[in-house]
Amino acid sequence: MTERAIQALSEVKFLPYWLDSDQAPSAEAALTDSIETDLLIVGGGFTGLWAAIIAKEKNPQTQIVLIEKNTIAFGASGRPGAILSASVMHGLHIASEIFPNDLDTLERLGRENIMAFKETIERYNIDCEVEWTGELTVAVGDEGMPMVKDEYKLHQQYGHEAVLLDEQSVQTELNSPLFKGGFWSKKNSGVINPAKLAWGLKRVALSLGVRIYENTSLQQTKDEHTHLIVTTDGAKIRTTRMLLCTNAFAAGHKKIKQRVAMIRDRILMTEPLTHEQLNRIGWKNRQGAYDTRTQLNYMRLTKDNRMLFGGRLGYFMASNPNPQTDLTVKPYIRLADAFFITFPQLQDVRFTHAWSGPIGLTTRMAVHFQSYYAGKAIYVGGYSGFGVTASRFGAEFGLAKLFNENREELNLEFASTLPNWIPPEPFRYIGSKITMYALDTADEKGGWRIAWLKLVDKMGFPLSWTTGDEPNETNER
Numbered sequence: 001m002t003e004r005a006i007q008a009l010s011e012v013k014f015l016p017y018w019l020d021s022d023q024a025p026s027a028e029a030a031l032t033d034s035i036e037t038d039l040l041i042v043g044g045g046f047t048g049l050w051a052a053i054i055a056k057e058k059n060p061q062t063q064i065v066l067i068e069k070n071t072i073a074f075g076a077s078g079r080p081g082a083i084l085s086a087s088v089m090h091g092l093h094i095a096s097e098i099f100p101n102d103l104d105t106l107e108r109l110g111r112e113n114i115m116a117f118k119e120t121i122e123r124y125n126i127d128c129e130v131e132w133t134g135e136l137t138v139a140v141g142d143e144g145m146p147m148v149k150d151e152y153k154l155h156q157q158y159g160h161e162a163v164l165l166d167e168q169s170v171q172t173e174l175n176s177p178l179f180k181g182g183f184w185s186k187k188n189s190g191v192i193n194p195a196k197l198a199w200g201l202k203r204v205a206l207s208l209g210v211r212i213y214e215n216t217s218l219q220q221t222k223d224e225h226t227h228l229i230v231t232t233d234g235a236k237i238r239t240t241r242m243l244l245c246t247n248a249f250a251a252g253h254k255k256i257k258q259r260v261a262m263i264r265d266r267i268l269m270t271e272p273l274t275h276e277q278l279n280r281i282g283w284k285n286r287q288g289a290y291d292t293r294t295q296l297n298y299m300r301l302t303k304d305n306r307m308l309f310g311g312r313l314g315y316f317m318a319s320n321p322n323p324q325t326d327l328t329v330k331p332y333i334r335l336a337d338a339f340f341i342t343f344p345q346l347q348d349v350r351f352t353h354a355w356s357g358p359i360g361l362t363t364r365m366a367v368h369f370q371s372y373y374a375g376k377a378i379y380v381g382g383y384s385g386f387g388v389t390a391s392r393f394g395a396e397f398g399l400a401k402l403f404n405e406n407r408e409e410l411n412l413e414f415a416s417t418l419p420n421w422i423p424p425e426p427f428r429y430i431g432s433k434i435t436m437y438a439l440d441t442a443d444e445k446g447g448w449r450i451a452w453l454k455l456v457d458k459m460g461f462p463l464s465w466t467t468g469d470e471p472n473e474t475n476e477r
């Protein structure tokens with residue numbers, strides 16, 4: 001199998017497929033002069049771009065500046081599987097574990113968020129290859145079925161249009177000998193081209209009068225009581241308020257990292273599948289799909305029928321944002337192996353692109369808000385790999401906190417509490433390495449790996465589903 005994987009990877013480009021496009025807009029000029037603004041947004045991913053649009057639409061008079069260290073969509077937003085979800089947390093099951101008291105509100109906010117997401121894309125004619133095909137959760141082996149059934153039950157309880165699939169019907173949707181069942185949540189989710197979404201949002205923000213500076217990095221912030229002075233690499237910005245949308249990079253205040261760890265996830269993209277190859281796997285309904293493996297794999301089709309196959313975590317010391325090993329074949333071999341084990345009928349398929357991207361991981365596996373400089377700056381991030389639609393929600397609530405809006409939801413736990421503290425380096429590095437090894441091998445080998453995952457669950461990371469335990473209810477969040 002591994003030999004087949006290495007062969008299929010032999011001509012791969014180490015570049016996110018989404019960013020390998022001649023439709024990328026040219027970068028806005030870097031900031032060179034000192035300026036003033038009402039609102040400074042730091043980070044040009046989905047969160048920053050949505051925040052700029054939402055704030056400008058709400059109050060067109062507000063002066064808004066957005067700075068991005070690299071170019072728009074350089075971070076996670078140009079690199080995801082880009083499966084759209086109606087959940088603004090990390091799916092219903094994890095949300096029900098962590099925020100049982102907020103769940104009704106979170107579900108309502110999730111529906112409102114996805115409607116606003118859809119409506120904005122349509123109103124501004126953002127061409128981003130969106131397909132509202134739903135989410136498919138597939139059980140790998142019989143041991144995956146309890147998780148599928150639990151998630152399905154919650155979807156039914158909260159009024160989602162969902163169908164439970166037995167072995168035969170799941171294989172009709174997506175044919176793999178590993179899948180023993182699943183469920184398909186049919187509405188308000190699907191797939192998108194994330195780079196085209198980000199570039200479209202950039203166009204809209206510029207058209208509304210947002211000033212965007214690319215290749216401009218926040219270096220330092222000074223609190224001058226009534227305002228902040230932000231030093232960039234080339235200039236100074238005087239701002240009344242600042243929204244830090246730096247997610248896994250955790251830039252903007254040294255304490256952010258205490259609750260956000262940068263891990264990386266890896267993705268492979270195949271060449272376009274022929275109609276005959278597609279017929280071998282079915283997938284007529286083109287859903288975004290996740291499986292129940294401990295080291296979760298996710299998959300989807302693109303507009304030109306390539307298959308994206310993702311899910312192989314890595315951790316690099318001190319949050320290295322550009323690890324050189326991820327520009328070599330080695331870290332992708334096990335992912336390619338998993339692809340061929342999942343779809344043995346696609347042995348003749350080759351990969352064209354391989355990449356990794358930064359995930360801002362927290363113990364609540366979902367967005368949170370940190371307040372700095374007496375409330376003049378809010379950090380919003382920590383989506384834990386589930387933020388393509390949730391980033392719009394994060395932007396909306398980050399702004400609501402920053403502008404002290406009178407919204408009763410701001411008093412709920414999800415908006416008013418913080419995720420747990422995560423140990424610093426080198427303990428973070430060592431702990432992550434052991435956890436990733438355990439996640440990788442727990443399904444096959446069990447033993448101490450399960451015990452370790454239980455320990456990590458006790459620290460607050462919701463891993464009970466990987467260990468077969470009931471949810472841990474004693475964590476302080």
Ligand SMILES: Cc1cc2nc3c(=O)[nH]c(=O)nc-3n(C[C@H](O)[C@H](O)[C@H](O)COP(=O)(O)OP(=O)(O)OC[C@H]3O[C@@H](n4cnc5c(N)ncnc54)[C@H](O)[C@@H]3O)c2cc1C
Nearest residue numbers: 043045046047069075076077080081082083218357387388
């Ligand atoms: C491999 C992978 C697969 C994923 N798959 C999915 C999926 O299928 N579905 C889903 O819902 N979510 C998925 N996600 C998660 C989703 O992509 C993210 O949650 C979302 O893109 C986060 O957007 P963001 O704007 O908060 O962060 P980012 O897009 O990371 O943006 C942060 C930006 O801040 C900039 N920045 C950093 N430091 C500074 C500084 N000092 N000054 C100025 N700018 C700075 C960075 O350059 C970056 O552009 C995935 C993520 C990855 C990595």
